[in-house]
Amino acid sequence: MMTWTHRTFAVLIAAWFCSSPVTRADEADTQRHVVIVSLDGLAAYLVDDPKVPLPTIRRLAREGCIVDGGMTVSNPSVTWPNHTTLLTGVRPEKHGVLANGVLVRGPIGMPTVIDSKRDQADLVRLPTIVDVAHQAGMRTGEINWPCTRGSESFDDQFPDVPDALEHSTPRLLKELVELELLDEDIAGSFKQLSTVGRDHLWTQAACHLIRSRKPNLMLVHLLNVDSVHHTLGPQTAAGYTANAYADMCLAQIVDAIDDAGIREQTTLIVVSDHGFAATPKAIRPNVVLREAGMLAVDAGKLSTARVHVVPEGGIGLVYCTNPSESKQTIEAFKKLFLGKEGVADVISPDRYREVGFQHPREYSQSPDAILVAADGHSVSGSVTGDTLVASNTEARTAIGSHGFLSTMPKMKAMCILSGAGIPPGTHLSTIENIDIAPTVAQILGLDYPSADGKALTVLQKP
CATH class of the missing domain: 3.40.720.10 (Alkaline Phosphatase, subunit A)
Incomplete structure (x- = not known):
């Protein structure tokens, strides 16, 4: 790696x-x-x-x-x-940014953490x-x-x-x-x-x-x-x-x-x-993992783990700390969570093409699985408590969240273009945000061949 x-x-x-x-x-x-x-x-x-x-x-x-x-x-x-x-x-599978910082895997048994104090050179590939x-x-x-x-x-x-x-x-x-x-x-x-x-x-x-x-x-x-x-x-x-x-x-x-x-x-x-999206409830996967003996808590904080979840709003990034056991650990993780209240899906690396993630063998920051919360729920990183599902106040999570899979309609982002080169009263059907950089390149007359997106067809030549 x-x-x-x-x-x-x-x-x-x-x-x-x-x-x-x-x-x-x-x-x-x-x-x-x-x-x-x-x-x-x-x-x-x-x-x-x-x-x-x-x-x-x-x-x-x-x-x-x-x-x-x-x-x-x-x-x-x-x-x-x-x-x-x-x-x-x-998409992030190419540029490498998967969180609001660098996801740093620890040694065996130690949790993955997010380090936000990083330069562009550390983050963007x-x-x-x-x-x-x-x-x-x-x-x-x-x-x-x-x-x-x-x-x-x-x-x-x-x-x-x-x-x-x-x-x-x-x-x-x-x-x-x-x-x-x-x-x-x-x-x-x-x-x-x-x-x-x-x-x-x-x-x-x-x-x-x-x-x-x-x-x-x-x-x-x-x-x-x-x-x-x-x-x-x-x-x-x-x-x-x-x-x-x-x-x-x-x-x-x-x-x-x-x-x-x-x-x-x-x-x-x-x-x-x-x-x-509004998220009046939360799921607390680390509580379930604690009760299953798959992670340990010291003074109310995560200390060591075989597997744990890093919350990203509507999803959780699942990290196994021992790569040689990751396949078996994720299978055990799925049995704990699939079909449970507040859980929409557990996505393993064989399905990462669906969501645009790299396999963790290819990129160390990639998780070993992705836990997807159901609509109305966010993912909490809490290790304390007794139940998987709790109110957002009990779980200490936000009443409003993002981070859900991009296929959720509520995750769609606003996009408006106006001014030079943009004909008035124009409407486009939904686009991807990978199209913005090549659009900027075309406006400014720059070569930018690395983009997977395409310049929006609405542009008029100056």
């Missing part, structure tokens, strides 16, 4: 650029601009919900193109994997469309985009990562202080911000970069909708308020494009990374 290091990544990047046609700045369309705004967790079904005030989103849809019914996302339907799919045009744009001499920027820490392909960045300020562009942070968006005590003032406050900061930072730098490719990721949907549920009064606030932030970004004088040359792509 290959261990991914910065050196490995650098070698692969160099090999990719040597073997692929690299677009030069004089070949790429440096007068064109693409702004991608990701409204985390704003499910496709909300665009047609009359209770949601979304004037900006609906206006952009009328003036451009909307994907009817929403955009199909990748498995797992969580944030970092799907933001990486948007930038690579390939091939160049992104941003890397290609930068190589072509284009200006690039990102605000709160996942899996970009440590990238050298951004002129300005403020990545979505723990300790984000330590990995942000110093000149950008200095400008945010000058704009009075952060105090001189940058870390202290940022830490005090609520999720709403951070969305405001990130929106204003994006607007500043658009006005002052006019990037050819700008990425913006806002989080408040996702946060509220988790804690208070989608299609609730609080959820609708969060949706409306996201729309207001988007309106400010549109205004910044106008202020920059680049509206006629800018294509705006508004997406979400996944949908949302």
Whole structure:
């Protein structure tokens, strides 16, 4: 199995650029601009919900193109994997991001853990469309985009990562202080911000970069909708308020494009990374495994395990800690869970083609099986309690969840394109999010042959 290091990544990047046609700045369309705004967790079904005030989103849809019914996302339907799919045009089985961090297997008997404090080089196994744009001499920027820490392909960045300020562009942070968006005590003032406050900061930072730098490719990721949907549920009064606030932030970004004088040359792509489902119940597979003697608990925490489950919302990633016993262990796992309340399926590696995962023999981060929760249930990582099924409050899980298989209609993501090259009033049937990166490449005149998706046919030639 290959261990991914910065050196490995650098070698692969160099090999990719040597073997692929690299677009030069004089070949790429440096007068064109693409702004991608990701409204985390704003499910496709909300665009047609009359209770949601979304004037900006609906206006952009009328003036451009909307994907009817929403955009199909990748498995797992969580944030970092799907933001990486948007930038690579390939599913996680190729780009390698399966969680909000790197899944690190321990030695025999020790649990797998998620390490979020990683660079892009540790996470992503091939160049992104941003890397290609930068190589072509284009200006690039990102605000709160996942899996970009440590990238050298951004002129300005403020990545979505723990300790984000330590990995942000110093000149950008200095400008945010000058704009009075952060105090001189940058870390202290940022830490005090609520999720709403951070969305405001990130929106204003994006607007500043658009006005002052006019990037050819700008990425913006806002989080408040996702946060509220988790804690208070989608299609609730609080959820609708969060949706409306996201729309207001988007309106400010549109205004910044106008202020920059680049509206006629800018294509705006508004997406979400996944949908949302209400999950008033949860399943606690690690409780069942504890009772079966397949894992041990110390002081209320998982200590050692023959097999255990890492929760990803509507699915659980099942890890066996002894590879030589994995086949037998998974068969025992299936007998414990198949047909039980709250369990929709247990998918073993022989079925991974269905969900777009690599076999764990091919990629160490891949799980040994996937536990799928039934609609209305999420997967808890709790090791305490007495029953498989519990209320979300007892299981300490969110009332709203994603992470379900991408075939669930509620997981469909919003996708709207508007502006340069997009004919108004256009509708597309459902697409996959692997189509976004090649669409960006076509708009900017870049060669990006590694994508599995295809540029959307709605595009008009400039």
